[in-house]
Amino acid sequence: MASSSFTSLLIVLSISSCCIFYSTSAARDLAPKTNTEFMKTSCSATTYPKLCLTSLASQATAIQTSPKLMASAALSVTLSSAKSTSNLMLSLSHGHGMKPREVAAMRDCVEVLGDSVDELQRSISEMGNFKSSDYEMMISDVQTWVSAALTDESTCADGFAGNGLNGNLKTVVRGKIVTIAQLTSNALALINRYASVHG
Incomplete structure (x- = not known):
């Protein structure tokens, strides 16, 4: 009788292990698809969905299906691009053979891009440190700063x-x-999407 009970227990444990393994591997198989679908859906809400997907594709695993992580990742990618372009323009502005108008446009652009970098950094910091009780103020500040960064970038483009x-x-x-x-x-659109989901 004891042997029979033990055999039954082994069978139950085997079935349970099998089911746990299956559900874990199934979840693993579904996860990338879920992450990718989430990114496609989120990026479809932006003005430049293709750029959204290509710029964030490498971070799909980290983002998973979190609107907040997606917005934060978009801000980080934007900040990195703004910094590298600002450094490039600063280097170009010291180049020889440029017309005074070109040098002036470059330097003005470096200055407003610097403002844009500051606004993006503040936004990333705020997104990472907010408390639930301060949510509305946080999201409002972030939306304001990212909008200001966009204005700065437009000002830079106008100079050229x-x-x-x-x-x-x-x-x-x-x-x-x-x-x-x-x-x-795109980052602003994803922040707005996060705000609507959270709200």
Whole structure:
């Protein structure tokens, strides 16, 4: 009788282990698909969905299905792009053979991009440190700062509009600024999405 009970117990344990293993592996198989679907859905709410997907694809596992982590990741990617472009422009502004108008446009752009970097850094810090009781104030501050960063980037791009600038220089710089502005726009849309889900 004891032997029979022991055999029954082994069978139950085997079935349980099998089921636990199956559900774990099934969850593992489904996770990447779920993460990817979440990213596609979230990015579809942005103005530049393709850029949204390509810029955040490598972070799908870390983001999982969290609107907050997605918004934070978008801010981090935007900040990184803004910093590298600002450094590039600072370096270019010291180059020889540039017209005074080009040097002035570069330096103005570096200055407003610096403001944009500060606003993005403050936003990331605020997103990481907020408490539930301060949620509405936090999200309002972040939305304000990211909107201001977008305005700064537009101001920079405007400085490279019109004639009187080296064609290649104008194309390269405007291309980089436009990309930052698009990333910022996407980050703002994802922050707004997070706000609507949280609210």
